[in-house]
Amino acid sequence: MADTYTSFVNSPIGGRLAGALGLPQPTELRRYEPDAPLVPGPVLLGGHGSAPLAVKIGAILAIDNIPVLSEAGSHKLGAVVVDLSEVRTPADLETARAILAPGLKALGRHGRVIILGRPPYEGHQDAALGAARRALEGITRSVGKEMRGGGTANLVLVADGADGAIESTIRFLLSGRSAYVSGQVIEVGANGVASAPVPAAWERPLDGKVAVVTGAARGIGAAIAKVMARDGAKVVCVDIPAAGDALAKVANGIGGTALQLDVTAADAGARIVEHCARFGGIDIVVHNAGITRDKLLANTDEDRWASVVDVNLLSILRMNEALLDQAATGGLRDGGHLVLVSSIAGIAGNRGQSNYAASKAGVIGLVRTMSGDAALIERGITVNAVAPGFIETEMTAKIPFATREVGRRLNSMSQGGLPVDVAETIAYFSQDASAAVTGNIVRVCGQSLLGA
Numbered sequence: 001m002a003d004t005y006t007s008f009v010n011s012p013i014g015g016r017l018a019g020a021l022g023l024p025q026p027t028e029l030r031r032y033e034p035d036a037p038l039v040p041g042p043v044l045l046g047g048h049g050s051a052p053l054a055v056k057i058g059a060i061l062a063i064d065n066i067p068v069l070s071e072a073g074s075h076k077l078g079a080v081v082v083d084l085s086e087v088r089t090p091a092d093l094e095t096a097r098a099i100l101a102p103g104l105k106a107l108g109r110h111g112r113v114i115i116l117g118r119p120p121y122e123g124h125q126d127a128a129l130g131a132a133r134r135a136l137e138g139i140t141r142s143v144g145k146e147m148r149g150g151g152t153a154n155l156v157l158v159a160d161g162a163d164g165a166i167e168s169t170i171r172f173l174l175s176g177r178s179a180y181v182s183g184q185v186i187e188v189g190a191n192g193v194a195s196a197p198v199p200a201a202w203e204r205p206l207d208g209k210v211a212v213v214t215g216a217a218r219g220i221g222a223a224i225a226k227v228m229a230r231d232g233a234k235v236v237c238v239d240i241p242a243a244g245d246a247l248a249k250v251a252n253g254i255g256g257t258a259l260q261l262d263v264t265a266a267d268a269g270a271r272i273v274e275h276c277a278r279f280g281g282i283d284i285v286v287h288n289a290g291i292t293r294d295k296l297l298a299n300t301d302e303d304r305w306a307s308v309v310d311v312n313l314l315s316i317l318r319m320n321e322a323l324l325d326q327a328a329t330g331g332l333r334d335g336g337h338l339v340l341v342s343s344i345a346g347i348a349g350n351r352g353q354s355n356y357a358a359s360k361a362g363v364i365g366l367v368r369t370m371s372g373d374a375a376l377i378e379r380g381i382t383v384n385a386v387a388p389g390f391i392e393t394e395m396t397a398k399i400p401f402a403t404r405e406v407g408r409r410l411n412s413m414s415q416g417g418l419p420v421d422v423a424e425t426i427a428y429f430s431q432d433a434s435a436a437v438t439g440n441i442v443r444v445c446g447q448s449l450l451g452a
């Protein structure tokens, strides 16, 4: 469902016309395709000091036979990866410039930039160190805004001791799965996990897993169900009875099961657990169901407020109680993954969406709190969220044309994302290989200009 304008400027005549008129020229993004190489060219790999993470990444690239270069030359690069985990003072940041300046010039279409660092403030009182580490965020977000040709730039902060747990994140960011993820910071190892299991096949990282997806009858939820099934999971598709036909179609299309259920029902969690007992429990829960009831706050009545907060937030808290309490009888198993769906409206706020933004900011609060819960860490359960920006769905197709065009173009990629882009990020969080990835809110927004 690429928008018509993006298709037009990607035709020879459309591209020339848009260039001559100075119009935005969104590039069709490189999305996941089976058998496509992880990255479309050699990788320039460097870093500061002994660059321990670059060593790990070199080993990952070697598995996929991807050529690695230590200096930019005449080759069109597929990616530039810079390990800045050993920067000690802002003066050390010169290494970033020295690698990125020639690297960006040589980067081909659909290229990737990955910068690696350490969480800025943990375990030290060294102001220069905190400053240097935090500076990486500024570099990454700026590079993201300078990227052309459907490229992305992201920062990975690896906690001390978690160097052995970065593979799923590196593979996600290099691949077409992260097409619409740019300018983001992903933390690895906040839960003290030092290494993560490697799947038998990276093409099917969810093989044998049971995933529950709410709001699966259409839009982003249907895309999540399809991507999870493609990656090997058995998917339980949940939606309201009124969406039963569409729900059955999605479930049948992927060999999953359908469960008609209003997530706001008091027994919703118990019914999911009961349904999943036949599979011996759940490995992944994606709380995707959501609604909007937009109005300026001054005109928002109690019903409009309550319905949004109930579907988007309170239902998740209620269902989690049942899902997390019954690991033995069909609930979320130890080592499982909870993924929530926030929104950039929950980060930046949005006119006419105070109820929705409350619920989506609340989702972020829930993720931050639960991911630090010692009992869940002990059980190996990860909790993360995506925060989609402008995604091409039935919901956004209904926005009036002018507003829709603004929402669609106001990001570093000058285009809306597709439901599959959100789904791919959720699938990455859902892998056991992402056991050290928790507490993250990753925006799938093409680096939207709205929000942080």
Ligand SMILES: NC(=O)c1ccc[n+]([C@@H]2O[C@H](COP(=O)([O-])OP(=O)(O)OC[C@H]3O[C@@H](n4cnc5c(N)ncnc54)[C@H](O)[C@@H]3O)[C@@H](O)[C@H]2O)c1
Pocket: 214, 215, 216, 217, 218, 219, 220, 221, 238, 239, 240, 243, 261, 262, 263, 264, 288, 289, 290, 291, 311, 341, 342, 343, 344, 387, 388, 389, 390, 391, 392, 393, 394, 395, 396
């Ligand atoms: N589309 C976007 O641009 C965008 C941006 C940011 C966040 N999101 C979020 O992504 C999620 C999916 O959005 P979408 O665009 O696919 O929306 P959508 O309206 O197309 O789909 C939502 C699905 O949730 C289901 N649902 C609603 N209430 C339910 C309930 N009480 N119980 C069970 N199912 C229920 C609906 O029937 C529908 O199938 C939502 O949480 C939404 O807030 C979407």
